[in-house]
Amino acid sequence: MDIVMEAGALNAFLKAEFPQIGDSYSIDHVSQDGLVARLSVNDGHLRPGGTISGPSMFALADLAVYCAVLSRIGPVGLAVTTNASIDFMRKPVAGRDLLAECRLLKLGRVLAVADVLIRSQDEPAPVARSSMTYSIPPRG
Template identity: 60%
Template sequence: MDLQMDAAALSAFMEREFPQVAADFVIEEVAPMQLRVRMPVAERHLRPGGTVSGPSMFALADVGIYLAVLAMIGPQALAVTTNCSIDFMRKPAAGKDLICEARLLKLGRVLAVGDALIRSEGMDGVVARASLTYSIPPR
């Protein structure tokens, strides 16, 4: 299956459809069934103790899989998350960006299933791992 949207098209889509959060994510690489997206960590992403909050890491994983799905099916704004499981594995490095490597494991007519690995820039280990399922709207 070929890409339907590249990084520039996905970025433009985010700016148009989700202007409230588009600036929180930088699409770095898009390939068939996979994508890498960065979240520049800012003060608003932190929780007490100076680490990145769980909701911020969830948002990165969710956006990563959403964009990977759209890269394959085209601009379908109504593709929605139907399930997510996330494991927070270690504390991200203070003041460092988070990088999500999203990959689709299955892309069907109705559902897409993917994994997202989140790393903290400069750290070797994964800080969070998520498994997400998306519902794809009828075409």
Template identity: 60%
Template sequence: MEHKMDIPGLQSFLIEAFPQVAGEIAVTELAADQLTVRLKVQDKHLRPGGTVSGPTMFMLADVAVYLAILSRIGPVALAVTTNCSIDFMRKPVADADLICTARLLKCGRVLAVGDVLIHSAGQAAPVARASLTYSIPPK
């Protein structure tokens, strides 16, 4: 499948449309049906107990699937999450970045579905897994 946006295009889109996360998330890999992003974990992402918060991991999963979809359909800012199921499986390492790999299972005209695995950098076992569905607005 051909990409309508490459890594620099996706990063530029984040800066323009979502500056609140643009400096924290970097697209590191873009393949046929997969996209990998890295979150630079900071103190603001931590919760009591010295771990990365659930809302931070949700945001990372959501942004990763969103960018994977945009890589395929182009800069459609109004594509929106309609469903998310996330499993928090292990405590992330507080002083390690999070690596999130999103895989598109379907990217149709009106719906897109993706799966996500999140790892702490340097750790083999995933810390979270998510499944997301997006609604794509009509052209």
């Protein structure tokens, strides 16, 4: 399926529809395979001990899949997560943004399936891996 929303359009959609995320989450790049989403880490994303919280990483993975789906079907606000799993593999590097590389595995009429690898910026080893399924509302 062709790309119908590039990074700029997705970021504008997020700002308009989800103002609560502020400037924390954004889309860096959209490709034929998926996209790269960013968590601009600040003190609000940290847990005791100074590491990035699991809920912040989960939100990044969820946002990446949501935006990957929208990049193909357009601004359908009611696409929702129906299944999610996440594996936390190592502590993120302190003081660096997190990047989520999302790959769409299947985009059907009613379901989308994707994998996400989350890395600390400029680090090769993933800090988390997620698999998610999204339900796509009827179009038309």
